[in-house]
Amino acid sequence: MTDTTAxxxxxxxxxxxxxxxxxxxxxxxxxVVKYLTxxxxxxxxxxxxxxxxxxxxVEEIGNTIVFTPIDQTxxxxxxxxxxxxxxxxxxxxxxxxxxxxxxxxxIQRMPFNLAMFGKDRAFDVMDTYTDIEEWYIGGFSxxxxxxxxAASENMEAFEGVILYASYTxxxxxxxxxxxxxxxxxxxxxxLATPTKIENGKEFLPEDTVYIQISGGNHTQMAIYGEGxxxxxxxxxxxxxxxxxEILVEETSDFILQEGAxxx
Numbered sequence: 001m002t003d004t005t006a007x008x009x010x011x012x013x014x015x016x017x018x019x020x021x022x023x024x025x026x027x028x029x030x031x032v033v034k035y036l037t038x039x040x041x042x043x044x045x046x047x048x049x050x051x052x053x054x055x056x057x058v059e060e061i062g063n064t065i066v067f068t069p070i071d072q073t074x075x076x077x078x079x080x081x082x083x084x085x086x087x088x089x090x091x092x093x094x095x096x097x098x099x100x101x102x103x104x105x106x107i108q109r110m111p112f113n114l115a116m117f118g119k120d121r122a123f124d125v126m127d128t129y130t131d132i133e134e135w136y137i138g139g140f141s142x143x144x145x146x147x148x149x150a151a152s153e154n155m156e157a158f159e160g161v162i163l164y165a166s167y168t169x170x171x172x173x174x175x176x177x178x179x180x181x182x183x184x185x186x187x188x189x190x191l192a193t194p195t196k197i198e199n200g201k202e203f204l205p206e207d208t209v210y211i212q213i214s215g216g217n218h219t220q221m222a223i224y225g226e227g228x229x230x231x232x233x234x235x236x237x238x239x240x241x242x243x244x245e246i247l248v249e250e251t252s253d254f255i256l257q258e259g260a261x262x263x
Contacts, residue, residue, distance in 0.1 A: 039113050040230070042089035045241065046223035049092040056099045058092075063109040064125060065092065067099035074104040076255060077132035078162070079122045081108055081115040081139030081147045083222060088113075090224035091140070097248040103255055104132060115139060115146035122150050126157065136255055138162030138182075140221050141192060148172045155179060162251060164221045165192040167200030174204055181208040182254040184247060186216025190234040211250050216243045 050065070052058045057068045065088060068074065080095065082088045088107045095105040106125050111117040122137050135158050139147040144166025151161050152172040160180035167183070168174060174181060181204050185197045194212065201208070215237020219230045223240065236243065 040086045040090075040225045042087040042092065043223045043226060046090050046092045049096040050089055053096070056096050058096065063121070065089070065095070065107040065109070067092075067095045067105040067107075069099050069102050069104070072102040073131075074099075074102055075131070075133040076102070076136070076159075077104045077106065077126075077129055077134070078136045078138065078251075078255060079106050079108055079125050079147075081119075081122075081137070081143030082110065082113065083140040084115065084142035085113045086140070086143075086222055086224050090222035093223055094244055094248050094251070097244075098252050098255075101252040101256060103252065104129065110143075115143040116149070119146040119149045122147075123154070123157070134159040136160045136162060138164065138251075139166065140164040141166050141218065145169075145172075148174060151179060152177065160255070162254065164247065165189055165218050167192065167197055168203045169200070170203055172203075175202065175206075177205060179205060180254075181205055182250065183208055183210045184213065184221075184250055185211070186213045186218065186221070186236070186243070188215055188217040188234045188236055190232050191218040191230065209254060213243055213246050214238070216246070220244070221247065 050058055055070055057070055059066045078098065080091055082091060088109050091107055095107055099105045108121050108125065126135055137147045137151055137158050138144060138161055144163040145168060147161060148168035149172045151158050152174055155177045158179060161174065162182045164184050165186060183197065183204065185192060185194065187194060217236040218233045219225060220236050220240045220243040223244065
C-alpha cells in the first residue's frame with residue numbers, strides 16, 4: 001500500500017467519524033428542540049374561562065393572564081406557575097373561579113412552558129401590581145417546585161405558597177420560612193405520589209395544611225391533554241371538574257382565611 005492510498009483511507013475514515021458525530025449531534029438537537037416546544041394543550045372547559053364575564057375581567061398582558069374580580073378591589077394576589085410543558089391556559093377555569101372570591105389571580109407564562117426557566121417572573125408581576133398588599137405564589141407539579149424556588153430565595157415577599165401535586169427539596173426548603181403553605185394532592189396521583197408528598201414534608205413548615213383529594217390524580221390538577229392521562233399517572237376516582245371544584249374551594253379558603261381585607 002502506497003503512502004497516498006493509506007492517507008486516503010485515513011481521510012475517508014476521519015470523514016466517516018466526523019459525519020457520524022454530526023449526525024448524532026443533529027439528532028440530539030432535533031430531540032431537544034422537540035422537547036422544548038412540546039406542550040400539552042388546554043382543553044375546552046379551561047379555554048371557555050379565558051373571556052371576561054359578569055364577575056371577572058380576563059386580560060392577556062405581556063407574558064401573563066390576569067383575572068381580576070369586577071365588583072371588588074382585591075388586595076390579595078395569587079401568582080400561579082403552570083406545570084411543566086402544560087399550556088398555561090389549562091388553569092384558566094380555576095383562576096377565574098378563585099378570582100370570583102375577590103382575589104387577583106395571575107397565570108404566569110414560562111419560557112418553553114418550563115417554570116424553572118422563569119422562576120423569578122413573579123417578582124416582575126409584584127412590581128407591576130403595587131396595589132396588592134399580600135402575595136401568594138403557587139403552582140402545579142414542576143410549577144410548584146419552581147414557585148418554592150422563588151419563595152425560598154425571597155421569603156419576605158410572600159404571605160404563602162400553594163402546591164398542587166408538588167413538593168420542594170432540601171435545596172429550596174421552606175421549613176423555617178414562616179410562610180403559610182397549602183399542599184393539595186391526589187390519592188391516585190402516579191407522579192407526585194402520596195409517598196413523595198410524605199417524604200417532602202420535612203422541607204415544608206410544620207403547620208403546612210395538607211389536603212389529599214380522595215380519588216384525585218395528577219392530570220386533573222389542571223384541564224389539559226384532551227382528557228387523556230399524563231404518562232405515568234393513574235386513573236382518577238372522581239371527575240375532572242369535581243377535582244377542579246375542590247381545588248378552587250380549598251385554594252380560595254386557604255388564601256382568604258387570614259388574608260388581607262377585600263374592599
